Amino acid sequence: MPTTTYPVTGMTCGHCVTAVTTEVAAIPGVTDVNVDLAAGTVTFSATEPVDRETVRAAVDEAGYELGAAS
Template sequence: MSTENYIVEGMSCGHCEAAVTQEMQKLAGVSDIQVSASSGTLSFQSDGTVAEADVIAAVDEAGFDATRA
């Protein structure tokens, strides 16, 4: 497992954090998801099979933009 870190733009509250977390939980190979609206960050444990494009798509589905930190 490795820690992956992303910057998420546009989050402002707990609802935003929950939306990103919910979409990330749908991805296989992802665990220990940490989302912070105050710092605009997303981090999670990856089993090495999670593609960056899938993470960006999941965050986009939640309504936000993500870039790898």
């Protein structure tokens, strides 16, 4: 499964990590989510393609901003 990493701005604590993890994990097809607070990134694997806008909406719902994919 391909993995995708995006920067996320605004995360400062463990609650931030939990919020982003929960919202991204709820995206259909997403099978694994890793949020790195120190790096300010979210990395996930999915069984089907997930477009940037879907990820942006999930991160926005958590209260943070999504940067460009790396």
